[in-house]
Structure formats: structure tokens, C-alpha cells
Amino acid sequence: MSVSRRNFLFTTAAASALAALGKPTLTLAEEAAKGGTKWTKGVCRYCGTGCGVYKGTRDGKLVMVKGDKHNHNAGFLCLKGFLLPQILYDESRLTKPQIRNKKGVLEDASWDEALKLIVSKFKGSVKEHGADSVAFYGSGQAYTEETFLSNKLFRAGFRTNNVEGNPRLCMASAVGGYVTSFGKDEPMGNYEDIDHADVFLLAGSNTAEAHPILFQRIARRKQANDKVKVIVVDPRRTPTSRLADLHLQFKPGTDLALFNSMAHVLIKEGLIDTKFIKENLNFGKVKKVDQTWESYVAFLEDYSPEKVSKITDCPAEQIVEAARLFGAKGRASMSMWCMGLNQRSRGVWANNLCHNLHLITGKIGTPGNTPFSLTGQPNACGGVRDGGGLSHLLPYGRLAGKAPHRAIIEKLWDLEPGHLPSAPGKNAIDMFRGLDEGSIKCIYIMCTNPGQSLPNVTRYRNGMKSKDTFVVVADIYPTRTTELADVVLPAAAWSEKEGVFGCSERRYQLDEKVVEAPGEARADFQILLEIGKRAGFGAMLPYKTPADAWDEIRKLGKDTPYAFWGITRERLHKDHGVIWPCPEEGHPGTPRRYVKGVDPLVPADWPRRMKFYGRSDGKAIVWLRPMAPPAEVPDKEYPYYLTTGRVIEQWHTGTMTQKCKELKTANAETMLELHPDDAAALQVKAGNGVRVSSRRGSFVFRANVTDTCPAGTVFLNMHDPERMCNLVTIDAYDPGSKQPEFKICAVKLEKA
Template identity: 35%
Template sequence: MKQQTTCPYCGVGCGITAELSANRILSVSGDPQHPANRGRLCVKGSTLHETTAPEARLLLPSIEGRAVSWDTALDKVARQIRQAVDQHGAGSVAMYLSGQLLTEDYYVANKLMKGFLGSAHVDTNSRLCMASTVAGHKRAFGADAVPGCYEDLEIADLILLVGSNAAWNHPILYQRIQAAKQANPSLRVVVIDPRATASCDLADLHLQLQPGSDAALFNALLVYLADQGHVDHAFLLQHAEGFEQTLATARADTPDISIAATKTGLDNHDLTRFFRWFAATERTVSLFSQGVNQSSSGTDKVNSLINCHLATGRIGKPGSSPFSLTGQPNAMGGREVGGLANQLAAHMDFSPENVDRVQRFWNAPNMASEPGHKALELFNAVERGEIKVLWIMATNPLVSLPDTQLIRRALKRCELVIVSESMADTDTLQLADICLPASSWGEKYGTVTNSERCISRQRSLLPPPGEARHDWQIICEVAKRLGFAEAFNYPHPAAIFAEHAALSGFENAGKRCFDISGLSRLSQTEYDQLQPIQWPVTTDAPYGTQRLFSNGKFFTPSAKARLIPVSSQQPMQQLTDEAPLRLNTGRIRDQWHTMTRTGRTPTLFRHRAEPFIDLHPLDAATHALQDQDLARLENAQGQFIGRVRITPGQRPGEVFVPMHWTQSFSSEGRCNVLIESVADPISGQPESKQGAVRLSGVATAWHARLLTARHLSVNLRGYWARMPQQHAMGYALADSDWPESWSDWCLQHLGQRPDLSLQTQPNGQLRACALENGKLLWLLLVSPDKHFPDLKPLDRQFARSNLTALQQLNLLKSDQDSASGELICSCFQVDDPTIRAAIQSGCHSVEALGKALSCGTNCGSCIPELKALLAQEAEDVTH
């Protein structure tokens, strides 16, 4: 049987076709009918079926680590919430939500908190990725509204990728851009990013600007457009306001290209070329993402970019739009229902008029009347003891929020921490007082909204395992216990969605941009069959609206767009003698957030198996570091340890680390321990892209790879990283001291001495293993250097029920090993040596490699690396 649903990863919102049999998802593929992806799917989406096994799931409610019934857990939650409200006021209760929730989950959470308990302390992890865009949209357009659509990428003549590595983070959209460039050779792509990322593969120009200098760049562009006569004065006169003041501020901030070059660190020639291209190209789409948003001045950066579009009238037209790429699958849906602390449902703010309107619609007894704490301030309030009850849903703030130690202190101090979670092992869950098992992707049933305002269905494919329940059900059960049964008596998510849609149109009459009232009368059957549709959806526009603002009307009091004066600012986290390197954090190609889902599949670990530190060759030489050495980043807040990756794609003096590793997957791989708790004063979004650190090498006497069939509670003094394999669990290990006895080390850390071992010399290579009734329990490979064989053939030995004596002895022989190589194509598991061998045998193009090995033929996110290997091999031949 086949069923259509929607991917739970990035904000592209790809449609998925799942193949089902006997309560199992056998495989997933891209839905060719879905408008977002048209059948394509990235490697994370393609491996979703590998993440749905019930193992490692949270299956039962618990209180203080003791399994209890649902009634016991929910009674306790409701009783503690009521007690906190009665004793300390509604503001003593808070919720921290997630873009992984469905719109229906989000809606009832906000209704309960803001309308019935009276606490606006409800925020979401979307604060960490999209809040600056929300604030910028509202300042410019009067509404949080993405003007364009994906089709604009295919008809544009100039595409900017600003702070966006779309090739890795939004790969399906990147492939649409690539296809557009092939169809239209005159299409130019400009990448604006401090790093030379995989997205630069398509770039006609890469502006490798100084981190945080985006506003100076766009201010200089605005001045250039005005001075060279490329401003659309007719559009400004009829449809916008604030141009003169905005231009004056930009001129005072960055008056010419020379000053822009100084502020951005860019070359005058490259700046001039970019400005000329922008000025001459009517059809321009500016895609921007976390590199812009995650800043202490992110809102201003968003507006500085939008200012250039408004000044040239490039909005609401085919192929012309500023376009925010959303980070999570339902960050947009959460914004629609008031998931942010400074919002009410249906994109309404906390004006007295809106508070009254929502209160009347909900018949709410205790309506919150002013905004609540945004994420960072919310956890500060928890640490101060002001918030007594904190309910966390579908997110892992102990890893994802800045200043990890502060978050840990806050959670430990809080009187009651409730965590609704689908997985049994997350950093945050370990500090929960009450754990509530929630359904996950493949079990959830509701809607999500993607980056182009397209509402899609996530459908239930499997029953939730154990006693897991849907988030909306859990919230409604608590609401009923609090005395609000009538308002939360929903029989099905369709009823929640219908109410949400009705509120969007309530007393609207075109005054508010977000309006899906045309969907408010869907029957449950129609809801079940709902096809992807872009909002607004009204009775006048029953099929949705592709582009907004094509009529030149905006949602400000004057109905005109607003240009916002912006002065460029330096990052709040300043470099010092003690922390001289600029730290950038972000996503990698094959992992997602804190790996609670992607960490379950071995496929996604072969591309980047361990935490790493990207360094420029000059910085590596200065610190006497070689590729694959272990190195430490640290500052006053903490430390991060990862493998050095030397790349000229980094600017000197800057480092990049991934955001995904947790204490469940690494010893010291949590990057946010290094990020200060500072944020944009307007949006509240943390400054996650501009940290300050120092770098040093980590002394190591030995390195090891461990494969074990049993769960290992790693308690090592040195470095470790967990790397799931197909049949065993893998670990990378290292330490500065050589054990006096490896046999004793194995007993201490693995629970038993080896049955077989072979050591070449006292401080040389060691191979050891333990068996039980002929079945392999663990295999340890130790070396004084960093080079190890491919683990896949060794991992397969764990699938054997009874190893022969010869097979056991072969485990200890290094001449049986195959070479280890970095995985390049995750979709088809093609590694570096295999690709190099194919190139050397005559495959001299990406197309030829695809034909021979299939690499690059699915999601295409490995194509930049394929091209790099082709170039390296060609260079080796010429030398």
C-alpha cells in the first residue's frame, strides 16, 4: 500500500510517498505530484523509513524515572500547573515548543496557555532560526508574509543566496535552481557567505564577506542603486514609504563601495560587479536563511535586504522577491497559530483590539494581554525561579540553545520540568521530572506549512508504539483536567484545523494577510484528502495565492510597504586576545538538529561521522594542526572537541563547527556551549553565527575504533564519538595516555577482557575482540595514528550467529581490511576511493560518474563534492 505524506525535516516541505506493509514503512520516495519537490527527495528524507523502529522510543509516561499510567501523569501535570497558577500567577507557567510540532498541536498549546491559563510565556525553537525574518517582514510589510513562491526560482535571472548553504540545507530547492540554470544559461547566481560552501558550485560570484557585515553590504547597494538611477520612484511613490530617511541612513553608514569593501572585507571589483548585476536585473530573487537571521542585528539585516527590493519595486512580481528559506518543517505553521511569545493566533499581535478579538472567538476566560518571554529570556526567568512549571515539547533546548550551562542550571532549578518527547534518550529528557511519550513522524496526523506558504498534510502511516500519544491529545487531556473541557473537546485534528482556519478569517475582511477561512468548512473526509495549497485561501481565492503584494497593497496602516533605516553593527560577541577566532555554527548535509531522528540511521553518519572543526590552512599551520587531528575550541563558557578539517573554504581567523552533536553522541561535541546568551533586541533571535573562541590541539597517544553489540555507557577520560553502524554500535576513541594494560582497559570499559587480541608492539597497533557462544560482542582497533579501515565489512561480522575459528582469527588480521574512505554520496553509499577509481578509469564528468556509480543522481547534494574530486584528479594528472 502507498500513502502520501510530508517530510519532517527542512522547510522545503517535500511530499513523500511511503510504501507500507504489515505496520511497517518499507521505503519512501518523493511524491511526483507535490509542488515543492516534484518527486525529488534528499538523503535525509530518503532514509526516513530507517528511523521509525520502536527501539529507542519513549514508550511509557514516567514521573521521577518511575513508569506510571497516563492518568497518573496527566493528573500530576494538571495539579502542578493549577497549584503554580494559584500560588504564583499564570506567569509562573511556560511552554517551549518546536517547529517539529504540527499546526494542530501548536494551536491547542497556544490556546490553552494564552487564552485559558493566561500565560503568554509560550515560545518555540523557531525563535532560534526564523524570528528575525518574522520581525523584518512585519516592519516592512505589516505582516509576517513570504512574498514569493518556488516557481520564482525557475524564472529569475539573478538569484542571491545570502547566508544560505542551500545545497546542504535545502537541497531540493538547490536542485531546482541548478535545473533553472541549465535551462537558462543567462541566469546568474551570487552566493553571499563567509564560507565557500557546496552552494558555491553554482555561483557566478561568491562574495566571501566578513561575518556579520551583511547590512553594510546592502546599505552600500541601496546607495549605489540611488546614485546610478536604478530606483523605481513610481513604485515608491504609490506603494512604499520611508525611502528618503532609509537612503540617508544607508549613505551615512556605508556611503560608497570603498567603505563597503572595508566593512565587508570584499574586493572593490567584486562589489561593483554584484551591484551592477543587481541594478540591471529586474527578475531577482534573494534567498536568505540562518546566516542572516542568527545575529544580534538579524532583523536589521533582513530589512536592509528587503529595502533594496522595495527600492527597485522587485516584489510581488514573477521572478522578483525577497525570499526567506524556513529552517524547520512547520516553523511557518507555528507562526500562523501564535507559537512565538510576542504573537497571538492567526498572525495577530498583542494590540488591545487583537487581544479582545481572540478572546471573544475562543470565549477565553483568562486571556493574556501582553507578550511573554522569548526563548532566551524565558530560560533566564526559569533560572531566576520565576517560572515554576516548564513544559517542553518536541525539542532539545539543552543542546540547541546558547550557553548550555545556563540552560542546565535553569532546568535543574525549575520546580517541575515536563518533557513531551518521542525518543527515549535526549539530553533534555534526562533533566525532566515528568516524561510524556509522544508520537513521531509517520504516526502524527495534521498539517504543516512550508517556506512558500504551502499547507500540506502529514498523515499517520503507523500506530504510535507503546503508549505514545499525539501532542494535541496530551494537551487537550491536561486542559480538560484544568476545567476547560468544553473548549478542548476535539474529536479529530480536522476539528482543530477548522477552528484555526475560522479564526484566521474572523473579523478579517482583508485587513490581515494570513487568512485560510476558505478551508474552515472542510469535512473530516475533505481534510483527510487535502492537497497542498498556498495561503491565503479565502472564498475569493479558494485555490490559494502564489504571490503576495502583486497589487501593491501591504498590511501597514497606510497600506504601503515600509523601508526601514538600518545602520550596520558589529557582533555582540567580540573577539579578544583570549578568544581571537570567529566561530560559525550550522547544519551539515546528512544530519538534522540534535540527531534524535537522523542519529538512528547509520546511512547518515558516513559523510561526517564525528564532530569537526573546519579550519583555514593558515590557521591550521599557526596552531601546528594536521587534517584529522583532534582540536579544542574554548572560551570562558566551555569547550568543544572535534576533528580538524583543513579547507581553503574558510576565511583565515574563522572556524566552523556543526550544531548536531549531543552528550548522547560525543564527549565534547555540543557547539552551543561556546555561544553567549545574546540576541537581537527586536526579534530575540540568538547570535549563533558569530561566537568568539580560541583554538588548541588535543594531545593523543592513541586512537581507536570500537564496534560493540551491546549498549555501552561510555565513561572515558578522553575523547569519544558514537557512530551507529548497521549491525553494531561504533565509537571513535582517543586519549592522551597509553594504558598500562589493554586487557584491564577492556575489563573496565567493555565489561570483560578480550578473548582474542593481537598487538604488534608495546605502543603499536592493537586488535582485540570478545565473543559469546561464537557470536561477536565487541571488536577494538587501536592505533597510534588516525587511520582506520572501512568499518562496514567488520560491522557485518556482528550479523553472524557463530563465527568460525578462521573468521575469528581474521578479525585480528589487518591484511583483511579494505581501505577507509569518506562517504561522498549518501543516497547510494559511494565513497571517495570508489569515485577516484572511477575517475581514473575514464569517468571524467559528473554525468559519467552518475552513469557508472549512480552518485549524484538522486538528491544531487553530493554533486559539488563530485566536481571537487574531478578537479583534484585532473590536477594530479597535470602534475
């Protein structure tokens, strides 16, 4: 008898016992299994992978979610996706508007009362303090139509560029990297590249936990071909490292030197594509494109593996091996990265240096050869980055600071010339600093939780709860931000409204409404529309539903490098997403941008295999970026590095995952990952309280004694609303992207 037979007997016995016990409490899944379930196509609510789902409804209730086998995820979902129905049905759902009374308590109000108050406060502030005294802070979780509407309402209506979103906290450095290296934002490859890659460089990405379905695809690629190699570049050992043939563990913040050193080795060992370099690349330093291949090679002389080993604490042989694996001739290399490169005070540079590796080896634009930034939210790419929901942007690659770009949008929106504001808007951190310092009086926060998610959060919580500011929050549950608000609006959740999500691979897909919102909750699109009408901007917002706005949105992208005119509403209903550029109806979409013969925006007679058409000469730029330390490094007083990240069971600030009964007790407490040597030095045992203090704040976390981080580095996840890592993180930000350095700060530890 084999083990399997024993297991068979045991499970059979257990099943029989359970059958006799009577059914346990019915789960939503079991409800769905009872039959009569209607299935509707949609998109997962969580990360930027954008997995296709089918939503199962019975008797007006969402009872089940299953993977869409016709979409890129091939029917698979991670453990959060499967449990999605529960995010709608917690008893704490917001179902009525609330206004904070004179005693400081939120009390129920009518929609009319709440909207009247909002409009009078915002209009009053514009009149008294100017348009830039009001602001909008949106989300990479809002639908494209919602971000579009907020953009138009605030820029064209209230006439301020203070339109910002939480992708500033997660993706702004990736934007900066793509724009500076290639001329336009967004990755050029797609998920199918995973199936062609021979080498994966996973840098600053815990793919296994933050993007589980992409990790699964990488793992399946490796399982199918034992010559596939995975290089993980991360100061911490994570579940992603399980797949690593080579794990480069380095001192936080020194990966700039590490990437330059890999480039150094690639050149020294001839693992470069001279023809591609000659035909397709320019070279730049600081902000000027005034360098040469020779000056780049000379610049890299400072980054020998031996020298960089001393900076990074990463063995020189590992740097050499990583370069050899990445640069091997005839093999396809795909890099993927996420917050580890982006949430940095030199995040744009880190992105540039990753792009450099692809550019000098020519490992770009063919199947499996691509630099691919992973995205944390379902519509950070499609809604906020593409749609222009950041303060410096206008829709589809235009810049708020450029008069010709404003003129294009003014024409498309039928506005008088000069109507759109020229004064720059504030980035996320400066926006909340403005609230704290008094320059911003009113803010509308939609579908995000800055009262927990901003770094150095105490400072910004003070600004939000000040009696001198007026804060509106639209959300589905009470959060650490609604507790600071003057008005709380009950919003419809995912599946209670419809809209478009655009994921990391430029795939736009429709997420369908399948159930009604509870109580008086309304879709964000309808709330914004009503505010616009009451504020007197109704004529410029002639829509009733998100579908009404879609053709205008398509028109905004027409004749731009983002072209998606071919992605009609009808097609979105029918298809499992379409990857842009898709300039005409009937166009199949574009798997790889900038590639002649593949991308419709590259002319057929272009003389080279790629055209980086975001740049006037069609060439990409290799940037000479030196090693630069993080904004804060350990010293005598604060001797440890703190780094932050994610766990698979939770998502962002936990407002949804902690409504799922399977997840609210699973890895839901943020604990301090502490190396055994550091624990011993502090006389701390597993489960003991440890006070973590930075120059900004302090909190006691229980210790998880583990060697996932090297001694001297500790880790906290970002999810727990009761134990916020952002009480201690730093709000220094990248001078280019304005993205804060959540990933690195200096702390001291004391046994509590």
C-alpha cells in the first residue's frame, strides 16, 4: 500500500465523518455550487496583474469568483482573488453619507446635505483662497472613467492642477524611468514574454506574494525548461527566492551600484549588441543627452564587481554570474521589478539602470526580451498613468505644464483657449503637506486610504484632521482616513458598478456590474457627476453612465502613442481585454511596442527593427546614473535599516482583505521580521514586543525572529491598520518622480 492509498483511506474516512456531522456553515462557494448561478466576465479587484475573472451571482448576490481561462491568467487566481465576494458583504459597509458634527462625531446625513456642504466648501474655498486651495486625491483602484471624470471636474471645472493619485506612491518612478529612457510611459512587452524568456531578473519584487499569478507563470516556464534561470535581486529572502538560481542579497539602497556593475561586466566580457547600440541608442547624464558610448564605458570603470562588492555586501562572483546569465548570447532575458526599485529617493535612476542592461545587450523588443515594470493596483496604469491623473499630467501623455498640450485638451473638451490652469499641481506628498501647512483647504479623497498609506503618516494625519481643513472621503468601508474626514460618502464597490481597468501589460478590460450597491451607496462616477452639476459644471460633463464617457476617453487617446480608438465599449463587453496600441476598430492589439512589423505606430519603412517613437530621433537613452545613497542610512543613534513590503494574504491597507474571514486571521498582524543575531543582541524572543523608532515616530510590533533579512535589516509589512509601519517610514522622495522612499529608512530597536 502506498502513501497515496493511505491518504485516500484517511480522506475517505474523514469525508465520511464530515458527511455524518452534517454540512458545515455554507460558504459562498458552496452557495454557488447549488446551481442557478449566473456568470459574468470581469477583472480581479486587487493587484495590477489584471487577472480575468468570472463573477457568479445568485438571487442578486455575488456568491463566487472563478478565474477566466480565456484571459492571460488561464483561469488561475491567487488566494485573494478567489475570496473576492466577501469584500462586499461585511456588516461595517458604509451605506449612508456622514457629516462630522460640531462635537466632532460623524453622524448620518442625506446625500443632499452632504453634497450641498461639499459644493459650498469647495466653491467657497476657490472664491476665497483661489483654485489651488482645493485638491483631488484619487486612486489606481478607480476605474478609468472615474479618473477621467475627476480630472475634467477639477482641471476644467475648479481649474486647478491639484489632481493627484496614489500611483505617485507606487509607480511614479517606473513612469519616470520609462519616459526618460524610451520617451513614453508604460512597459513595451506583455505577459506572454514570460513564456519565451530564458532568464528572469526579478529585482526589488516579491513576485510570489505581490503578483502571485505572474510568479506562477514564471515558475511554470522554469518547470517546463530546466535551462531557464532566475536571478533574484533583493535585500530580503522572500518566497520569490524559492525560484532563484541566484539570489543577490545586498545592502538596502546599493542596487544602483550593482546594476552599473552588471553593465561593467557585460561590456568587459563582450556580452553586448554593438549593432543595436550603434543604431538605437543615445547616451545621457543628469538631464542632458550629451554623452557617448565611450564616456559611458569610462563611467562604468568605477563599478568593477570587486569595488561594488564592498559597497553592496554582495559577493563579486555573484555580480559577475548575474551579468553572464543576463547577457548570455542567444538567450532571452526579461527583467521584472516593483516597489523595491520604485519606492526610492533614486527610483527613476534605479529604473534607468535596469533599462540600460536591456539596451546595451539588445535584449529588448523580441519575445522574452523586455524590461517589465510590475504594477501594484488594478488601474494605476490604465486610469491614472495613461489617463493623466497625476498633477503634472494631462490625458494620454500630455503635460499640464506645456501650453501646446493644454491647447489640445482644451480643443477636445470644447473649452476656451487658456481655460486650463498652467500653474503646476502638487504631488501627493506636497499635497498633504499643503493640507498640513494650510495652503490646501479642501481635499476630495476617492477610493484610497492616505491616513494609513502615506509615509511619515502622523504628520499628514494631523493635517487631515485639522479643523482648518475640509476633507471628503468616498470609500466602501470605514478606514484610517474616514476617521479623519469631515464628510464620508458611501461608495459602490467593485462589481456594484462598471468600468475599465488597464493592467501592467497595457491590457484594457471591462469590469462589469453584477450586483446593486447596499443602502444609499453610489458609484464614484455618479457622485463626481452630481458634484460637478451642483458646482455649475454640468455642461462640460454631459454623461449619465461610464459607458457614455468612453468614446470621449477614446478620442483623448486618438493619434497619441497610447492610441486605443479600436477598443470600443462593445469590444470590451465581448473580448477578454485588448492590449494597446490599438488605433483602429478591428485591430487585434499590439503585443510588443516600438517593434517594426508588430506595432502599428512604427512606419513600415522604418530602417531599424525598433523605433522608440516617444523620442524625436526614435532612439532610446542609456543614462549614466551614479551610485547614490538612500535619503537616510543607519547611524549610531538609529543603527538598523527598516524595509517594508507585502504578504500574499493581505492587500494594501487591509480594508478589503481583512473583511474576508479566511484572511482576517491569516498573516494579518504586522510583525517585525528580526534576524536571530539581532534578536539575541536585544534579548528578544519570538512574540516579544519590540519598539521600532525612527526620527519620525515609534511603535511596538511583536517580533518574528527569522533570517529572511540579514542582520542589521528589519522588515515590516504595510497592511495592518492597527500597526502601521508608516508611523516610522520616511517621506523623503525622488526629485524626479516625487515618489517617497517607503523601502528604506533608519530605525532603532528596543525590547518593549
